[in-house]
Amino acid sequence: MTICFRKYALLFALALLLAAGCTASKIERHARHFRQHGDYYSLAQVVQLLEPGADTARVKALLGTPIDMGFDYRYLLDSLGPNGCVVGAVFHLNEQGRTDQQWIGEICE
Numbered sequence: 001m002t003i004c005f006r007k008y009a010l011l012f013a014l015a016l017l018l019a020a021g022c023t024a025s026k027i028e029r030h031a032r033h034f035r036q037h038g039d040y041y042s043l044a045q046v047v048q049l050l051e052p053g054a055d056t057a058r059v060k061a062l063l064g065t066p067i068d069m070g071f072d073y074r075y076l077l078d079s080l081g082p083n084g085c086v087v088g089a090v091f092h093l094n095e096q097g098r099t100d101q102q103w104i105g106e107i108c109e
Contacts, residue, residue: 031062040077040087044104047089053098059091066091074107081106 027049034042046062059073060066066073076088085108092101 027062034075035064038077040079040104043075043077043089047091047102047104050091050099050102053100054091055099056093056097059099063089076107081108083108085109 027046030042030045030049033039034046043063050059050062056073063075066075072093073091074088076086079087081087083106085106087105088107089104090102090107091099094100
């Protein structure tokens with residue numbers, strides 16, 4: 001009984017490690033695709049998958065050099081939304097230089 005429990009516990013731990021590794025490679029795969037093609041879908045996936053509180057180095061490592069507004073990082077697409085504003089992702093930065101909000105959509109200012 002103990003051996004069986006250990007076996008399943010080990011398999012469960014291995015499954016968790018594999019799942020964590022797949023998440024990391026998934027965000028990196030979408031980020032690489034965005035850097036190469038500048039497409040909406042890949043950027044939206046990075047916005048969705050990026051862990052809360054990521055630091056600026058992580059964002060730059062994934063997506064490249066941003067438009068640095070001082071209080072947020074922006075990554076723009078080559079398209080306009082229904083209001084005629086540019087579409088892109090915004091990563092708002094807190095005082096510690098970590099993301100505290102992130103979204104993708106029209107940026108009208």
